[in-house]
Amino acid sequence: MKTAIATVSISGTLTEKLDAIAEAGFDGIEIFEQDFVTDTGSARDVGNRIRDKGLEVSLFQPFRDFEGLPEPYRTKAFDRAERKFDLMQDLGTDLILVCSSLHPRALGGIDRAADDLRALGERAAARGLRIGYEALAWGRYVNDHRDAWEIVRRADHPNVGLIVDSFHTLGRGLDPETIRRIPGDKIFFVQMADAPKIDMDLLYWSRHFRNMPGEGDLPVTDFMRAVLAAGYTGPVSLEIFNDQFRGGSPRTIARDGYRSLITLLDDVRRAEPEIDVQLPPIPARQDVQGTAFVEFATRGTEAETLKSQLTALGFAETGRHLAKAVTLWQQGDIRIVLNEEQGDFAGTAYNTHGTSICDIGLTVSDAGDTVARAAALGAKRFSQNPAVGQLEIPAIRGLGGSLLHLLDHRHADVWKTEFGAGTEGPEGAGLRRIDHIAQTMTYDEMLSWSLFYGSLFKMHKAPMVDVIDPDGLVRSQALGTEDGAFRITLNGAETHRTLAGSFLAQSFGAPVQHLALSSDDIFASAAKLTAAGFEALPIPDNYYDDLASRFDIAPDILAAMKRHQILYDADDHGTFFQMYGRPVVSGFFFEIIQRDGYRGYGAPNAPFRIAAQKRLGRTRGMPAD
Numbered sequence: 001m002k003t004a005i006a007t008v009s010i011s012g013t014l015t016e017k018l019d020a021i022a023e024a025g026f027d028g029i030e031i032f033e034q035d036f037v038t039d040t041g042s043a044r045d046v047g048n049r050i051r052d053k054g055l056e057v058s059l060f061q062p063f064r065d066f067e068g069l070p071e072p073y074r075t076k077a078f079d080r081a082e083r084k085f086d087l088m089q090d091l092g093t094d095l096i097l098v099c100s101s102l103h104p105r106a107l108g109g110i111d112r113a114a115d116d117l118r119a120l121g122e123r124a125a126a127r128g129l130r131i132g133y134e135a136l137a138w139g140r141y142v143n144d145h146r147d148a149w150e151i152v153r154r155a156d157h158p159n160v161g162l163i164v165d166s167f168h169t170l171g172r173g174l175d176p177e178t179i180r181r182i183p184g185d186k187i188f189f190v191q192m193a194d195a196p197k198i199d200m201d202l203l204y205w206s207r208h209f210r211n212m213p214g215e216g217d218l219p220v221t222d223f224m225r226a227v228l229a230a231g232y233t234g235p236v237s238l239e240i241f242n243d244q245f246r247g248g249s250p251r252t253i254a255r256d257g258y259r260s261l262i263t264l265l266d267d268v269r270r271a272e273p274e275i276d277v278q279l280p281p282i283p284a285r286q287d288v289q290g291t292a293f294v295e296f297a298t299r300g301t302e303a304e305t306l307k308s309q310l311t312a313l314g315f316a317e318t319g320r321h322l323a324k325a326v327t328l329w330q331q332g333d334i335r336i337v338l339n340e341e342q343g344d345f346a347g348t349a350y351n352t353h354g355t356s357i358c359d360i361g362l363t364v365s366d367a368g369d370t371v372a373r374a375a376a377l378g379a380k381r382f383s384q385n386p387a388v389g390q391l392e393i394p395a396i397r398g399l400g401g402s403l404l405h406l407l408d409h410r411h412a413d414v415w416k417t418e419f420g421a422g423t424e425g426p427e428g429a430g431l432r433r434i435d436h437i438a439q440t441m442t443y444d445e446m447l448s449w450s451l452f453y454g455s456l457f458k459m460h461k462a463p464m465v466d467v468i469d470p471d472g473l474v475r476s477q478a479l480g481t482e483d484g485a486f487r488i489t490l491n492g493a494e495t496h497r498t499l500a501g502s503f504l505a506q507s508f509g510a511p512v513q514h515l516a517l518s519s520d521d522i523f524a525s526a527a528k529l530t531a532a533g534f535e536a537l538p539i540p541d542n543y544y545d546d547l548a549s550r551f552d553i554a555p556d557i558l559a560a561m562k563r564h565q566i567l568y569d570a571d572d573h574g575t576f577f578q579m580y581g582r583p584v585v586s587g588f589f590f591e592i593i594q595r596d597g598y599r600g601y602g603a604p605n606a607p608f609r610i611a612a613q614k615r616l617g618r619t620r621g622m623p624a625d
């Protein structure tokens with residue numbers, strides 16, 4: 001299947017767009033007229049530049065306000081079309097998108113529109129060109145793909161076909177199944193876009209909020225299935241109007257687009273195996289069985305500070321790497337690796353971000369398959385010469401320079417081989433496993449990250465929540481496996497004044513701001529932590545008074561919570577306790593939780609936690625942001 005993307009989807013100059021689109025792996029582009037007009041090259045020159053990048057011009061668009069016009073507008077519209085036909089021939093494309101009219105003088109009537117399109121098809125045929133007709137969701141008379149198809153059917157011309165666009169169909173809540181009945185060879189082109197469910201004017205929603213398939217809430221897989229089941233075999237193209245993307249990095253957006261499109265086609269093939277999706281086979285989304293390890297890049301006094309915090313948390317150093325300045329710290333099923341090497345990936349991460357989590361190891365069903373899927377979706381494999389005794393564990397680059405190692409049953413002995421340690425650590429303070437990893441990023445990067453995880457692993461996206469920081473808003477999106485074995489929260493900062501934003505600014509974009517470790521008995525763990533010198537984040541008494549008014553909590557439990565600075569929340573599935581450590585190094589901190597069926601992350605407590613962290617920063621004489 002050929003892939004394409006509309007130039008309007010990407011930021012930058014036409015040259016920057018083309019470079020990014022070609023590099024991401026697309027076969028073609030839909031050239032937006034504006035992108036051509038703003039360029040200084042002639043149509044022939046632009047066409048050649050596109051082909052020099054290995055791309056084809058799959059479509060020229062848009063041609064507006066054509067059908068249903070009375071004279072003299074009608075003749076003018078045909079003249080205008082002839083000029084665009086000249087342009088298309090110079091650019092080297094045979095297909096033009098005609099979108100349904102918004103012209104104030106346009107008249108309705110399916111036969112009138114069909115007659116106009118047939119006449120245009122006749123003129124196009126004389127030049128070997130084709131016309132694709134698209135219903136805009138806000139078209140004056142035609143705003144439903146079923147009506148557009150009826151017009152195309154009545155136009156009854158081999159050079160006139162239909163263009164379907166998932167946004168216009170799904171955004172209006174139309175059933176995509178109706179597309180299955182259209183003959184595949186009469187669908188000339190397919191445009192894909194998703195969008196978050198927001199109740200707003202269709203035109204505004206479409207022009208500002210579209211996003212990549214899988215990034216929004218529309219049933220794009222059902223749409224794609226219907227189109228391919230109809231027998232469509234042409235290019236599958238992305239047409240994304242999005243304010244964030246207009247200001248984003250061309251390479252990131254193009255790469256996300258390619259990732260989303262291949263994921264979509266693969267999803268269609270898995271949902272409906274009878275459809276012949278012409279795409280090389282790729283391994284399925286993988287199950288994540290848990291976090292095998294997290295690795296910090298650290299050094300010097302920062303390493304000492306981190307080690308004393310780990311000790312206070314009940315961790316023990318259980319092994320030293322055979323050949324490197326790397327130690328393993330364990331407790332229960334949690335493995336934290338401290339990497340003090342100067343060279344290597346960790347050394348570079350330390351030089352960029354200071355002490356930070358530079359690598360995450362995930363246990364998956366098949367590490368090789370995970371890497372193969374990631375590579376097919378455009379991720380880069382990572383390898384670093386293994387030191388003596390070091391196993392070659394498959395790895396890929398995540399976003400923003402991060403690293404993800406993938407382990408399966410073949411790597412069960414890694415802790416023994418490399419560190420002389422067992423898989424399970426000591427009982428310590430009763431912390432059993434990593435509950436979640438909290439990543440911080442700019443708001444603009446959130447969709448990229450959720451697409452990255454969601455396209456690679458079997459994970460569910462929770463609805464986005466707003467976290468109120470005293471100095472701004474942070475948006476938070478959680479992704480997790482069905483059984484909760486792996487959970488991640490993505491926190492998007494819009495300003496550097498929020499705690500998340502200042503962490504990003506100070507660490508030059510370190511990805512992980514905190515790590516949440518779970519206990520089966522947080523009160524017993526808290527007592528051990530306090531005895532070991534762990535200092536919890538102080539929570540004001542007001543919080544506990546308010547809590548008592550909101551929940552029925554037994555007085556002795558409430559008193560223990562107050563003593564240990566433990567916060568509380570509950571949902572329909574169960575209860576949740578959480579306590580926070582103080583910032584350790586570079587703004588990074590630990591969280592301790594107990595989750596009894598609860599599915600969230602304590603979002604209602606976030607404003608109190610953030611205010612307490614900021615207060616602590618001020619009393620220490622550190623800037624609050």
Ligand SMILES: O=C(O)c1ccc(O)c(O)c1
Pocket residue numbers: 061062097099134136165191206207239
């Ligand atoms: O918003 C628009 O005008 C517009 C133009 C062309 C398209 O293909 C489309 O889906 C929307």
Ligand SMILES: [Mg+2]
Pocket residue numbers: 134165191239
């Ligand atoms: Mg469209």
